[in-house]
Amino acid sequence: MGRFVNPDNSAFQVALNSPIYVDKTGLLEYTNSVLNTTEAYICNSRPRRFGKSYAANMLAAYYSKGCDSEEMFSGLDISRESDFKTHLNKYDVIHLDIQWFLANCDNVDNVVAFITKSVQAELREIYPGVLPEEETSLSESLSRIKHIVGQKFIIIIDEWDVLIRDEAANKKVQEKYINFLRAMFKGTEPTKYIQLAYLTGILPIKKEKT
Template sequence: MGIFLNPGNTAFKEAVNAQIYIDKTELIDFTNQFINTPQKFICCSRPRRFGKSMAADMLLAYYNKESESAKLFAGLAIEKCKSFKKHLNKYDIIYFDIQECIDNAESIENTIEYITKSILKELSKAYPKAVHSNTKTISEALDKINQYTGNRFVVIIDEWDALFRTAPKQKEIHEKYITFLRSLFKGAGARRFIALAYITGILPIKKHGRIPVLDNFMEYTMINPYQTASCFGFTEEEVQGLCQTYNKDFIDVKRWYDGYKLNGLHIYNPFNITNLILQGDTNGYWLQSGTYGTIKDLINTASDELYEDILKLLTEQKVEADLYFSRIDMEYSDDKNNMITLLAHLGYLTYNNDEKKIEIPNQEISIELHKAIETLINNKNGGA
């Protein structure tokens, strides 16, 4: 058991043992249907604090062959699914968090080398007959292990987009990272040695600016969540249950935090609901927890057209938008559709697929948008 190779199930144990835990193990049954199929490359993107890392830890605990997790999943939804025992603790796992790797590498420029060297070291220790000192890439190592043993791997990457978000203008780093991802997930080798690839982050994986990243991943996003709508965040029914258990006013909670609409479901940010219950008061917990950029930064770079749309949204109007073919660029631009799409993925706007309209999700976001607009107006007026 290593840091990158089969790191264990401790993180999910902690999640299950928490005072507030909502069962999201239906995600496992969803991913199980794609194991060892052409659709085994999956990207689930959601805003910060939406339970992405917990879901990645859950998948790690379930698939990791060096863990014994049957008791950990006892009584949860996945235990009743036909696929439960078929894949439980059956695979080698390669797992890493890109943001954590950036921090550990001590510089963003060294991140890919740090990941590669660390994983190769652990693979060579676990499979010394297949991985030698002259093995240069992770994909080469995994392919050799597959040829030598027949083993297939589950690869899980958390915060996959952290390099793009942390260094939005460093194109050389982007290209290096894209090359790394393609080496790992594209081509005949990946089809042989990968049983499942699961990537999660804030941004979808296919449309980073003008650079095509990976086109073989199935995407499940805030705009098109498909079957994963209830797998991240808390549903309204779940929030109602928590309010009843902890004696909270659901109407007030709904006013503050409701607003994300995915496949007809009202989805709440779990970070807000958990902090509300633990700390007692409605507050802007999510916005206070820090984010990549701020609404103020985004609004200050907005075009006049986007500025007018946000003013309409603040008067509780919905605004028409078609986000299906928009590119996503972390370099703020005057492209209104790009900015709206980015705001939706970051969680500052919500998109109604049926109406093809955007709106402000809830009171927490509305308050922050009002502040940002006031700051922008003051700046335009010379600080008067």
């Protein structure tokens, strides 16, 4: 298991340990139904304190190869679905919290590079010899792994819009980050390596350059 690639289920366990827990595993029934389809790109834009991060942690705990979550989900709504075990802990999951990367990066100009370097380091451990040592984009790395190994990914990005909100006046950073997202999700090539994409944020998606 890694920090960002195939994480464990400890973040979701915290939610289960809480005195008030609302079963939202019905979301998993829906995401299972759209895996590897044109509907598998989901952006959950909701107000703060709406449970977005909790849902993202739940998705990671359910799909990630980095943990065994059968007992954790036993008794919850998703466990009664016929395909519950079909998808349980069967996928390579990349789970990113952009707020964390922003807070732990020494320079906001380097956030995209920090994300890329962190994820690629773990991908090289999982798939040794597949990725070149020279610097490439994260989207190129995922495309290369799919081409050579045949493995698709589930990508979960929490707080996808934090750079758009917090760096509203920094056009250079925004453009670099938007290009990162565009490369990851737009066009034909990403459909080859993405099984499911789930992004959370508070900003609506606008139909304009950004």
